[in-house]
Amino acid sequence: MEKKNRMAKGLPAYDSVSSSMRSQLRFSSETGQIWLHEHRMLLVHADAHALMRRELIDALGMGRARGLLMRMGYVSGMSDFELTRLNPEITSDLQLYMAGPLLHTLEGIVKTTITKLEINRQIGKFYVEAKWENSWEGQAHLRHYGESSEGVCWNLIGYASGYTSAFMGRPVLCKEVACHAMGGSHCSLVGKPVEEWDDASDFELLTNHESIAEQLIGLQNQVVQLRSAMGKKTKLPSDIVGNSPAFLTAYELLTQAADSQINVLLQGETGVGKEVFARTLHEKGVRCKESFIAINCAAIPHDLVESELFGVEKGAFTGALASRPGRFERADGGTLFLDEVGDLPLSAQAKLLRVLQEGEVERLGGTEIYKVNVRLVAATNIDLKQLVGNGKFRSDLYYRLNALQINIPPLRS
Numbered sequence: 276m277e278k279k280n281r282m283a284k285g286l287p288a289y290d291s292v293s294s295s296m297r298s299q300l301r302f303s304s305e306t307g308q309i310w311l312h313e314h315r316m317l318l319v320h321a322d323a324h325a326l327m328r329r330e331l332i333d334a335l336g337m338g339r340a341r342g343l344l345m346r347m348g349y350v351s352g353m354s355d356f357e358l359t360r361l362n363p364e365i366t367s368d369l370q371l372y373m374a375g376p377l378l379h380t381l382e383g384i385v386k387t388t389i390t391k392l393e394i395n396r397q398i399g400k401f402y403v404e405a406k407w408e409n410s411w412e413g414q415a416h417l418r419h420y421g422e423s424s425e426g427v428c429w430n431l432i433g434y435a436s437g438y439t440s441a442f443m444g445r446p447v448l449c450k451e452v453a454c455h456a457m458g459g460s461h462c463s464l465v466g467k468p469v470e471e472w473d474d475a476s477d478f479e480l481l482t483n484h485e486s487i488a489e490q491l492i493g494l495q496n497q498v499v500q501l502r503s504a505m506g507k508k509t510k511l512p513s514d515i516v517g518n519s520p521a522f523l524t525a526y527e528l529l530t531q532a533a534d535s536q537i538n539v540l541l542q543g544e545t546g547v548g549k550e551v552f553a554r555t556l557h558e559k560g561v562r563c564k565e566s567f568i569a570i571n572c573a574a575i576p577h578d579l580v581e582s583e584l585f586g587v588e589k590g591a592f593t594g595a596l597a598s599r600p601g602r603f604e605r606a607d608g609g610t611l612f613l614d615e616v617g618d619l620p621l622s623a624q625a626k627l628l629r630v631l632q633e634g635e636v637e638r639l640g641g642t643e644i645y646k647v648n649v650r651l652v653a654a655t656n657i658d659l660k661q662l663v664g665n666g667k668f669r670s671d672l673y674y675r676l677n678a679l680q681i682n683i684p685p686l687r688s
């Protein structure tokens with residue numbers, strides 16, 4: 276016997292709507308299709324779905340993956356409303372609304388218990404509070420990323436917002452006020468019309484999509500232009516010494532790259548003047564009036580490198596006596612030069628990748644987010660690709676730093 280929840284007791288028609296929904300689910304083994312009324316459905320492995328979610332986050336960064344997953348949920352919610360709207364057994368607004376959480380449960384996404392509900396479609400009034408148990412997304416996030424400081428059931432939030440917006444015929448945004456991934460036993464959500472939220476910026480994420488492919492193609496084009504623009508005769512500044520063809524090629528590539536914003540990786544032996552190259556790149560570019568901040572990753576003890584890069588709040592660890600900004604914040608608007616980047620420990624690499632993906636820094640022990648606009652120039656005297664092969668350097672970070680690689684030959688060549 277299925278346990279009835281609190282809302283079910285107050286709703287005599289709940290069971291009939293629920294069984295009517297179930298009766299619309301058909302497995303057609305002859306055709307290899309599953310149908311929910313007239314919508315084709317897929318029965319997927321939660322583990323595989325969770326893996327795809329993790330790969331999305333790793334590839335696109337938390338912010339973009341969140342938007343994408345929310346939009347997927349939003350479309351599902353809207354589609355499910357189309358199904359319920361046509362169900363002849365649904366005769367009241369209350370039943371029509373409740374069919375959304377029921378379908379979400381039937382689809383195996385989450386168990387929803389509505390704890391507070393006010394609806395009046397005629398005057399556009401809507402308010403819901405609900406409890407979510409067994410959210411597949413909360414569980415997957417917890418397993419892959421550990422406890423989170425905010426709600427992570429993005430796909431579910433998208434669904435709830437999509438279904439409710441379609442039901443109300445006006446934009447309604449649902450938000451998680453507690454989440455299983457934040458350490459609780461369940462998630463809690465609140466939903467109300469967009470204009471009643473102080474911050475409804477998430478609704479834009481639901482309806483606008485951004486083209487990551489276009490951004491990548493734009494950067495690729497810049498690299499191609501830089502490469503094809505090479506070949507002009509270049510005069511070396513006095514602090515750069517070298518006149519071999521390989522050296523001049525490296526310098527020409529550098530000056531061509533100065534005006535673009537792509538990350539540059541300088542590869543060369545110790546003593547070839549990588550910092551002079553990095554500084555020249557900064558001074559010849561549009562950021563020349565802003566800060567040039569350098570840090571040698573090999574010269575800083577591993578346990579301090581993160582606070583140096585990302586800053587620290589007072590009391591974050593023993594010895595953090597005062598809050599201070601990291602090099603990223605100090606380089607805001609300008610250029611940050613990371614020398615000997617191959618020496619960065621893996622934990623700092625993960626944080627660095629996050630900062631590059633999000634354009635935001637969070638100081639150690641802090642909760643405030645600082646937007647940073649930094650051009651990164653990294654340098655190494657060891658073969659980073661080999662470190663990637665040995666598992667000592669993250670491949671995703673390598674590709675991000677290495678939008679353009681400039682090999683600086685030793686002066687003897």
Ligand SMILES: [Zn+2]
Pocket residue numbers: 410413426427428451453454455456461462463
């Ligand atoms: Zn959650």
